[in-house]
Amino acid sequence: MFELKKILGSMLMPLPLLGLFCFIGLLIALRSNKFSAYVGLITISCLLLISTPFIGQKIIDPNSQLKYTFLANKQPTLDKIVVLGCDVNPNPQLNASSQLGNCAKSRLVEGLRLANIYPNAQLIVSGGGYGKITNSSLMQQTAISLGINAARIKQNPAAMDTADEAKLLAPSLVDFKVALVTSASHMARATNLFNAQGVDVIPAATDFYDFSAWPAHKQYIPNVEVLKAVTNYWHEVLGSAWISMRRWIDPEAL
Incomplete structure (x- = not known):
C-alpha cells in the first residue's frame, strides 16, 4: 500500500501528469494529422524518458x-x-x-x-x-x-x-x-x-546528481529533478561546443 501511494503520488506531479495527457492527446490526433502527431509523440516521449531516473542517470553519468x-x-x-x-x-x-x-x-x-x-x-x-x-x-x-x-x-x-x-x-x-x-x-x-x-x-x-539509490518504483516515473540534471548536462554540452567553436575561429579566444 505504501509503495502504491508513492507511485500514484509521483504520477500526479505536474511533469508526468501533463506529459501523460499530452501523450494521450497526440494519440487521438493521429486520426486527423499523422505527421504532426508523430512528431509530437516522439518529442513528448523523449522528454518523459530523459526525465526518468533510469534514463537520466545514464545521460549524466555521475560516476x-x-x-x-x-x-x-x-x-x-x-x-x-x-x-x-x-x-x-x-x-x-x-x-x-x-x-x-x-x-x-x-x-x-x-x-x-x-x-x-x-x-x-x-x-x-x-x-x-x-x-x-x-x-x-x-x-x-x-x-x-x-x-x-x-x-x-x-x-x-x-x-x-x-x-x-x-x-x-x-x-x-x-x-x-x-x-x-x-x-x-x-x-x-x-x-x-x-x-x-x-x-x-x-x-x-x-551539487552532484545521482539517482541510483532512488527506489525501484521511482526509477521509471518522470521527475523534475532528473529533468533539471539532464538540462544542466545539456547546458554544459552546448557551453563546451561554444568554446570549441570560438577557439576554432580565434585560437586566442576564451
Missing part, C-alpha cells in the same frame, strides 16, 4: 564526476578558494542566504567548508546579478553571517559568465594554490577556461 571531489588529506595547504556564481533570486525583503538559489548555496557551503579547513586561505566569491544585487555580494553577506571574517573575502561582481570569471580573476590567482568550487557538471568546462588563462586549479566540486 565520471567523482574525480572532481576535493580530498583535504591530499592538500596540506591552500592559498585561495574561488566560489563561482550561480542562480540568484533577488528580493530585498529576504536575507542574503534566502536570495541565493540552491545551486549558489551548494557552492557556497562547499567554499565555507574549505575556508574552515584552511583558515589562512582567501575566499573569493564570484558572479554578477541584477542591478546592484549580485551573486558575489549575496555570497559575501551570507559567508559573513556564518562566521567568516570579512577581511578574508574578496568579491568579483563584474563577471557575467564563467569565461568572464576566469579572465577577471586570473591575474590574482596565477602562481597560487587555488581550489575551484563549482557544480560537478560544470567543473570540466570551468577548469578548461581557468587553465586557458594560465591558472592551475584544484577541483572542489559540489
Whole structure:
C-alpha cells in the first residue's frame, strides 16, 4: 500500500501528469494529422524518458564526476578558494542566504567548508546579478553571517559568465594554490577556461546528481529533478561546443 501511494503520488506531479495527457492527446490526433502527431509523440516521449531516473542517470553519468571531489588529506595547504556564481533570486525583503538559489548555496557551503579547513586561505566569491544585487555580494553577506571574517573575502561582481570569471580573476590567482568550487557538471568546462588563462586549479566540486539509490518504483516515473540534471548536462554540452567553436575561429579566444 505504501509503495502504491508513492507511485500514484509521483504520477500526479505536474511533469508526468501533463506529459501523460499530452501523450494521450497526440494519440487521438493521429486520426486527423499523422505527421504532426508523430512528431509530437516522439518529442513528448523523449522528454518523459530523459526525465526518468533510469534514463537520466545514464545521460549524466555521475560516476565520471567523482574525480572532481576535493580530498583535504591530499592538500596540506591552500592559498585561495574561488566560489563561482550561480542562480540568484533577488528580493530585498529576504536575507542574503534566502536570495541565493540552491545551486549558489551548494557552492557556497562547499567554499565555507574549505575556508574552515584552511583558515589562512582567501575566499573569493564570484558572479554578477541584477542591478546592484549580485551573486558575489549575496555570497559575501551570507559567508559573513556564518562566521567568516570579512577581511578574508574578496568579491568579483563584474563577471557575467564563467569565461568572464576566469579572465577577471586570473591575474590574482596565477602562481597560487587555488581550489575551484563549482557544480560537478560544470567543473570540466570551468577548469578548461581557468587553465586557458594560465591558472592551475584544484577541483572542489559540489551539487552532484545521482539517482541510483532512488527506489525501484521511482526509477521509471518522470521527475523534475532528473529533468533539471539532464538540462544542466545539456547546458554544459552546448557551453563546451561554444568554446570549441570560438577557439576554432580565434585560437586566442576564451
